[in-house]
Structures are given as C-alpha cells and as structure tokens.
Amino acid sequence: xxxxxxxxxxxxxxxxxxxxxxxxxxxxxxxxxxxxxxxxxxxxxxxxxxxxxxxxxxxxxxxxxxxxxxxxxxxxxxxxxxxxxxxxxxxxxxxxxxxxxxxxxxxxxxxxxxxxxxxxxxxxxxxxxxxxxxxxxxxxxxxxxxxxxxxxxxxxxxxxxxxxxxxxxxxxxxxxxxxxxxxxxxxxxxxxxxxxxxxxxxxxxxxxxxxxxxxxxxxxxxxxxxxxxxxxxxxxxxxxxxxxxxxxxxxxxxxxxxxxxxxxxxxxxxxxxxx
Amino acid sequence: xxxxxxxxxxxxxxxxxxxxxxxxxxxxxxxxxxxxxxxxxxxxxxxxxxxxxxxxxxxxxxxxxxxxxxxxxxxxxxxxxxxxxxxxxxxxxxxxxxxxxxxxxxxxxxxxxxxxxxxxxxxxxxxxxxxxxxxxxxxxxxxxxxxxxxxxxxxxxxxxxxxxxxxxxxxxxxxxxxxxxxxxxxxxxxxxxxxxxxxxxxxxxxxxxxxxxxxxxxxxxxxxxxxxxxxxxxxxxxxxxxxxxxxxxxxxxxxxxxxxxxxxxxxxxxxxxxxx
Numbered sequence: 001x002x003x004x005x006x007x008x009x010x011x012x013x014x015x016x017x018x019x020x021x022x023x024x025x026x027x028x029x030x031x032x033x034x035x036x037x038x039x040x041x042x043x044x045x046x047x048x049x050x051x052x053x054x055x056x057x058x059x060x061x062x063x064x065x066x067x068x069x070x071x072x073x074x075x076x077x078x079x080x081x082x083x084x085x086x087x088x089x090x091x092x093x094x095x096x097x098x099x100x101x102x103x104x105x106x107x108x109x110x111x112x113x114x115x116x117x118x119x120x121x122x123x124x125x126x127x128x129x130x131x132x133x134x135x136x137x138x139x140x141x142x143x144x145x146x147x148x149x150x151x152x153x154x155x156x157x158x159x160x161x162x163x164x165x166x167x168x169x170x171x172x173x174x175x176x177x178x179x180x181x182x183x184x185x186x187x188x189x190x191x192x193x194x195x196x197x198x199x200x201x202x203x204x205x206x207x208x209x210x211x212x213x214x215x216x217x218x219x220x221x222x223x224x225x226x227x228x229x230x231x232x233x234x235x236x237x238x239x240x241x242x243x244x245x246x247x248x249x250x251x252x253x254x255x256x257x258x259x260x261x262x263x264x265x266x267x268x269x270x271x272x273x274x275x
Numbered sequence: 276x277x278x279x280x281x282x283x284x285x286x287x288x289x290x291x292x293x294x295x296x297x298x299x300x301x302x303x304x305x306x307x308x309x310x311x312x313x314x315x316x317x318x319x320x321x322x323x324x325x326x327x328x329x330x331x332x333x334x335x336x337x338x339x340x341x342x343x344x345x346x347x348x349x350x351x352x353x354x355x356x357x358x359x360x361x362x363x364x365x366x367x368x369x370x371x372x373x374x375x376x377x378x379x380x381x382x383x384x385x386x387x388x389x390x391x392x393x394x395x396x397x398x399x400x401x402x403x404x405x406x407x408x409x410x411x412x413x414x415x416x417x418x419x420x421x422x423x424x425x426x427x428x429x430x431x432x433x434x435x436x437x438x439x440x441x442x443x444x445x446x447x448x449x450x451x452x453x454x455x456x457x458x459x460x461x462x463x464x465x466x467x468x469x470x471x472x473x474x475x476x477x478x479x480x481x482x483x484x485x486x487x488x489x490x491x492x493x494x495x496x497x498x499x500x501x502x503x504x505x506x507x508x509x510x511x512x513x514x515x516x517x518x519x520x521x522x523x524x525x526x527x528x529x530x531x532x533x534x535x536x537x538x539x540x541x542x543x544x545x546x547x548x549x550x551x
C-alpha cells in the first residue's frame with residue numbers, strides 16, 4: 001500500500017478504535033450478556049433449566065422442525081438452481097425475484113398468511129376441522145411457517161455459483177453418455193458442494209432461530225408447540241430470566257458455531273462479504 | 276450462448292416444474308390469500324382497520340425507527356467496512372466474523388440480551404438512566420434494536436466494493452494535489468455510493484418488518500412504543516383477523532415497493548461498473 005493511500009497514524013488509530021468500539025458495544029456485549037445472565041444463578045440452576053421437561057420438549061421440536069424444513073428447501077434449492085443456471089428461458093429474472101420474496105416479508109406476516117389459510121376462520125379451516133386435521137397451533141403450521149421463512153437460503157447460494165460454473169462439464173458428460181442423475185451426482189454436485197453446505201448452514205440457523213413467524217402459528221402450548229425461541233419468550237415474560245437466558249445460550253452457541261463454520265466456508269469458497 | 280446452453284443437458288422440464296409448483300404452494304398462494312382476504316373487506320372497513328390512529332402511530336414508529344436506524348447504520352457500517360478493508364490490526368478476522376452476528380443470532384435472543392443491557396439496571400442502561408436518558412421501554416429502545424439488526428447489511432454491501440476499488444484512482448487524485456479528505460469525498464465516496472444506498476435500503480426493509488428483537492425492549496405501549504408487526508399479532512390474538520390482514524397488506528405493499536427500489540439500485544450498480 002503506497003503512502004498516498006494511507007491516512008495519518010492518528011486518524012487510522014481513531015478509526016480502528018471507533019470501529020472496534022461499535023462492534024464491541026453493539027455486537028459482542030449482547031453475546032456476552034446472554035452467557036453471563038444464563039449463569040447468573042450458578043451452574044446448577046443453568047443445567048436444571050436446560051433439562052426441564054418443557055425445555056427438552058422445545059429443543060426436540062426445534063430439531064424436528066429444522067429436520068423437515070431444511071431438507072425441503074435443500075431439494076427445492078437444487079431444482080431451482082439447476083433450471084435457472086443451466087438453461088435459458090423467458091421470465092427467469094422474475095422467477096429469481098420471486099424466490100427471494102420471503103426475505104422481504106415481515107416474519108409476523110409470514111405466519112399470518114398461514115393462519116389465514118389454515119386457521120379456524122381461514123379458507124381451508126372448516127374443511128380441516130371436519131377432517132380433524134390440525135395445522136395452526138400445531139407442529140405442521142410451525143414447519144410451514146419455517147419453510148416459508150427459510151425458503152430462499154439454499155437457492156440463492158446455488159444459483160450464482162452454478163451460473164459461474166457454466167454448462168461445459170455437464171455437456172461433456174452428456175456426450176460421454178451419462179444420464180441425468182449421474183451428471184448431477186458426479187459432475188454438478190462436487191462442483192457446488194461447499195456453496196451448498198453454506199446455504200444449508202444459513203438455512204438451518206434461521207430455521208432453528210425463527211421467532212416471529214413461528215410465534216403467530218404456534219399457539220404457545222407448553223411442552224407441545226413451543227420451539228426454543230418461543231420457550232425463551234415465555235420464560236422471560238414470567239420474569240424467569242436465568243432460565244430464559246439458559247435456553248437462549250444454546251441458541252447463541254448455535255449462532256457462534258454457524259458463524260465459525262461460515263467463516264471457514266467463505267475462506268474455502270474464496271468468498272468475501274456474502275450473506 | 277442461449278442456443279448452446281439449452282436442451283443438451285437433461286432435466287429442464289422436471290426441475291422447472293417442481294420449482295414453480297413449490298414456489299406457488301409455499302409462497303405465492305399464501306401471499307395471494309392475504310390479498311384476497313383484504314380485497315374481500317370492502318374499502319371502508321379496510322381504511323378503518325388499516326389507518327386508525329393507533330395503527331398510524333405504529334406505522335410511524337416502524338417506518339420512522341427503521342429510517343433512523345438505517346441512517347445510523349450507513350455511518351457505522353461504512354466505518355466498520357472501511358476499517359476491516361483498509362487497516363490491519365490484531366483480532367481483525369474475529370471482528371469480521373462477528374459482523375454477521377445479527378444474522379445468525381435468533382431475534383428473540385438478541386431482544387432479551389439488548390433489553391438486559393439497556394434496561395434500568397443494565398450495564399449501559401443504568402448509567403444512561405442516571406443521566407436522565409431512558410432507553411428500554413421507549414421508542415429509543417426500538418431504535419437500538421433496529422440498528423443492531425441492520426448493521427451487517429451496510430457492512431456486507433460496502434465491504435466488497437471497497438475491496439475492489441482500484442488504487443490508481445486514489446493515487447491519481449493524490450498526485451493532482453488532493454488531500455485525503457478530498458480523495459475520500461470526491462473519489463471514493465461516489466464509487467461506493469450505490470453500495471451504501473443498497474445497504475441502507477436493505478437495513479431499512481429488514482427493520483420495518485422486524486419483530487423478535489424489538490418487542491422485548493420496546494415496552495409496547497399503544498400509540499407510543501408499539502411497532503406495526505406487534506399490532507398484527509395483537510389483533511390476531513383478539514381474533515380480529517380482518518384488522519390484522521389490513522395492516523399486513525399495507526406493510527406488504529410497502530415491502531414490495533422497497534424490494535423494487537433495492538432491485539433497481541442493484542441494477543444501477545451493475546450498469547455503472549459494467550463498463551469499467
């Protein structure tokens with residue numbers, strides 16, 4: 001770096017200190033607070049809060065929801081990126097915009113639309129009630145809202161990556177006589193595996209941490225329809241702060257693992273500043 | 276290119292078919308259901324539900340707070356992006372990874388942590404309160420949460436542009452006698468302006484709809500510190516589906532307009548740098 005591109009030392013120091021202060025006060029402090037509050041009543045209380053029946057039920061439900069929502073959006077992401085990146089067709093850019101749509105919808109509205117469809121007063125509500133099928137205030141509604149919220153994650157990572165890689169390798173495979181699945185499995189998938197993992201990682205973090213959308217469709221039934229973030233809310237509103245932060249600390253750990261893995265993958269992919 | 280790119284590779288019809296089907300079932304039909312419900316309300320009912328004084332106050336807080344938070348993030352985000360790109364210092368990699376924390380940390384967790392920090396007994400809220408500044412349970416608390424959630428958007432849109440910025444432009448300006456401040460304002464800032472605006476719009480649109488990180492710290496006083504998404508939830512809990520739908524449609528239309536703005540900003544960026 002030449003001298004004409006450098007600020008004087010005092011300016012550099014001032015800028016670095018300010019940036020570190022912004023990140024420290026604004027991002028690091030909340031993170032540390034979660035763990036400090038979680039352990040504020042001692043390790044015994046912390047462990048008891050995590051092994052409480054309702055807490056365990058919420059952990060199981062969160063795992064189950066992610067286990068369904070992430071693979072669904074993974075399959076969709078693969079299908080969407082295949083047809084968008086490997087072929088030309090009209091309306092492609094509209095399709096890409098529509099895939100990104102859930103990101104610009106407020107989480108609360110993402111939950112509301114499913115209540116309007118499947119709730120008791122909703123379009124399909126009476127029919128569902130007649131057939132004794134519960135979607136809203138039950139696990140299926142939570143899964144639906146989560147699928148909606150995490151819909152674009154895998155697709156939006158894979159589309160630019162597959163477009164970058166072009167179609168030559170796949171065409172060569174066709175010429176050599178490979179079938180569709182073989183091409184996908186042997187040629188395309190190995191080329192995009194890190195990007196795919198990146199998308200899955202972000203998708204999973206959001207699926208496990210989603211609050212607003214899930215809150216609207218869950219009904220907050222303890223031990224039944226509370227995911228971890230909802231359990232955090234309930235405990236917090238009961239002024240049971242240490243227990244709320246104990247469950248929150250698990251979610252914060254998930255965020256830290258996600259960030260670490262994300263940085264590793266970005267380094268691996270040679271990506272910078274992607275989200 | 277298009278002729279060579281198509282029809283040789285198998286799988287177009289099934290993958291496009293599945294994409295359209297899944298997109299329709301999960302995203303398009305449910306969103307259409309909302310607008311159908313709103314359309315069935317009748318104009319008078321809709322206006323009463325969507326624009327009553329309490330609802331207007333909530334819009335004002337959600338949109339005003341988001342605007343202020345995004346403006347703060349333009350400065351804070353540019354500062355952080357600049358320092359991460361231009362300078363070397365110990366712990367830089369860690370800070371860079373930390374920037375994405377608001378994306379990764381579940382909103383409810385961020386919400387209760389911020390409330391604890393900025394509450395009357397909090398590590399920052401306590402001292403501020405003794406100065407007579409109340410943060411938690413006021414509109415100021417809403418602003419704090421919205422700023423937290425929007426910071427990464429500005430950093431992550433500006434950072435790559437700063438990184439790719441050619442040193443020659445700066446050196447040319449410096450050799451013509453410009454000082455550092457002039458170089459920044461006249462050479463660098465115009466080049467990163469589209470990215471800054473995109474980051475601003477993204478942070479704004481995220482903050483407008485934000486729910487989880489805001490509701491704990493907001494205090495949720497109707498007309499004062501009640502955000503629009505919370506009002507939707509409140510209406511739903513009172514089984515006022517029409518009221519919730521009316522507010523939600525207004526917010527959705529606003530989000531879609533914002534999405535258009537972001538898309539044209541990004542197109543502007545691409546066109547602007549396409550020739551370089």
